[in-house]
Amino acid sequence: MKVLQTAFPFLAWLPQMRSSLRVDLVAGITVALILVPQSMAYAQLAGLPVVYGLYASFVPVIVGALWGSCPQLHTGPVAMLSLLSAAAVIPLAAPGSVTYIEISILLALMVGILRLGLGLARLGLLVNFVSSPVMVGFTNAAALIIGLSLLNQIIGVPMPRSDFYLADLWGVISQLPQTHLPTLAFAAGTWALIWWLGRVAPRLPVLLIAVVLATAVSAFIGFERRVEVPSTAIMDRQAAALIEGYRQTAAKIDALNAAAAAKGAELTALLKAGDELRDPMHAMRVENEIELLRAQAKLLRGDNDQRRVRLHAIPLERVDAGGVMRFHRAGSLPEGAPKLGRNWHFDGVKQGGIVLSAGGVVVGDIPQGLPTFDAPKIHWDVLLPLLPSALVMALIGLMEAVSISKAIAAKTRQRVDINKEIIGQGLANTVGSFFGAYAVSGSFSRSAVAARAGARTGFYAIISAMAVVLVLLFFTPLLHHLPQAVLAVIVMMAVFGLIRVKPLIHAWRVDRSGAVIGIATFVATLFMAPSIANGILLGVLLTAVAFLFKTMKPRAEILGRREDGVLAGLDTHGLEPLSERVVPIRFDGSLVFANVAYFDDIVLEARARFPKADTLLIVGSGINHIDATGEEKIREVAQILRESGVTLAFSGLKKQVRVAFQAGGLEELLGKENLYDSKDQALRVLLARADREASVADGGLPAVGQPVSSAGCRRLV
Secondary structure, X not given: OHHHHHHOHHHHHHHHHHXXXXXXXXXXXXXXXXXXXXXXXXXXXXXXXXXXXXXXXXXXXXXXXXXXXXXXXXXXXXHHHHHHHHHHHOOOOOOOOHHHHHHHHHHHHHHHHHHHHHHHOOOHHHHHHOOHHHHHHHHHHHHHHHHHOOHHHHHOOOOXXXXXXXXXXXXXXXXXXXXXXXXXXXXXXXXXXHHHHHHHOOOOXXXXXXXXXXXXXXXXXXXXOXXXXXXXXXXXXXXXXXXXXXXXXXXXXXXXXXXXXXXXXXXXXXXXXXXXXXXXXXXXXXXXXXXXXXXXXXXXHHHHHHHHHHHHOOOEEEEEEOOEEEEEEOOOOOOOOOOXXXXXXXXXXXXXXXXXXXXXXXXXXXXXXXXXXXXXXXXXXXXXXXXXXXXXXXHHHXXXXXXXXXXXXHHHOOOOOHHHHHHHHHHHHHHHHOOOOOOOXXXXXXXXXXXHOOOOOOHHHHHHHXXXXXXXXXXXXXXXXXXXXXXXXXXXXXXXXXXXXXXXXXXXXXXXXXXXXXXXHHHHHHHHOOOOHHHHHHHHHHHHHHHHXXXXXXXXXXXXXXXXXXXXXOOOOOOOEOOOOXXXXXXEOOEOOOOHHHHHHHHHHHHHHOOOOOEEEEEOOOOOOEOHHHHHHHHHHHHHHHHOOOEEEXXXXXXXHHHHHHHHOHHHHHOHHHEEOOHHHHHHHHHHHHHHHHHHHOOOOOOOOOOOOOOOHHHHO
């Protein structure tokens, strides 16, 4: 039975199903009311059509629940991975295009395989390589980036996209005078409604209520207002020239993408060819050609983004004459032409026509029906560029899932197997990619709601997924008029709640270097956006360097005795030395290859400062480990000191270090009499011996009742 439960963790639910069915049903419905609007909002953040958020809330939710370790953890679309997915895929394809969707799904497969590998290899401990300040700094920066990246949808203006996020954000802010007031009104109204209902009726499905009301109001007032006209309908020369440039550039981008796709198919064929047909140099040339085509397409997309911003700044007014629509620049209508009361803006090109909009942006048509089983399309040419992002997404997703599971387990007193949870998350992404899902992970908000609702087994998550199925089958037409500004507000309110400053302030008090690294991670993530994965990689690297530096230079100092009798640093506390002949040295760190040079330095410093010393005592209670290099260094130092008449002694060594001393012959080399169980015992013996030898050297023993010496045993009283 244990073997079956290891392979199929959901079998553990069966004994509880009868008693937990009702609460799981309620919890599942409650979570579903949050899942549906959240999933659509996060898909939009990932640069995907909203239906792919619903796809990611179906199969991955079920698989994650069946094979996960924490029953209350809810798997599905989350803000962080959605942003990381967009940042990884945007350089490779145009958002919303078929290629973009295929690469996003491929990325989910890669993330799933990496997580599966980590879980099967029982490498869940890798999450410990990211320190708390680094994670806090990265999360704060990512939350700001996620929230502010949706600002253009709140005010209804286009957002230019480049390799520098802060410049793109400034491009949006500079368009504030062009704010579309109805869009801003929807956003402000949604925020106010969610905030108010969250305070007065927190048990209600606040997000769903906001979505339903906003959709109904949008449909009633005709919030979306778009027309498709020929190019001859644009009467303003500047606007017409910009639109023509946009159209031609868009055609070039499509041609470059088609060429890159054809080259990708050629590369796939080359990679699949047998050894006798494979030409590595030709494959490399094809790969370089693909990179060049993508780079050209990326530059052209940037140009068109700028054209779109310039076009949006040209408001057009519509004139109907003889049943024909004409659009003039606002304020330049012919005399006597009737004003129709609203400004129009360029919205795109479509099949030779020009799309103009006088309203807000809505979700639009959502495909009806369930996702079909289809293997992700492998774009071999993007696997290597995607790998770093996939690895970062795998690790960040793991940290999210593990931290949520541990927080829930602390309250429910359940045991969570981290590696099983990793396997469950890996399976959710891997299997989900075969059903059109992009990368998913554990959700803080939905898991917390499930825990508060009393969910006992993962069956509640399956209930929530079934609710998504109903939406896909029957309700997607009703979501056509949902304003995208509403989804943007939902994401903003979710991610801004992740911003935490207190942990960094606390870290500054406890570990200043760790806090500095956390702040550096925050700044780097902001400046490296949209490639925010580089921010956390930099934080991990700085943490490793700081750890290595601390390992190379552990706390080590010569000791003296304070007035209260406690040993403390001689220089740190301005103390007098215990003796000129016995010098105690504290070394708080494992003695390994990285710090043997520092050990050598501190011993040489003590020897130089106390030339009359005949014993150097290493207080080694802080030495937890010694490697071959450390053992060799002790041997070398002991022999050099012995040649100059100085004895090297140790006190307080831990069992594992004593065993290493015995195995390497150090115990014999140093002499058992020079290895003491504690520093107090060592000082008592060594100082007494030093006093006796000093008395003999002075010509006799001290009189009975007289103090031994100013440097002797009376200091131990």
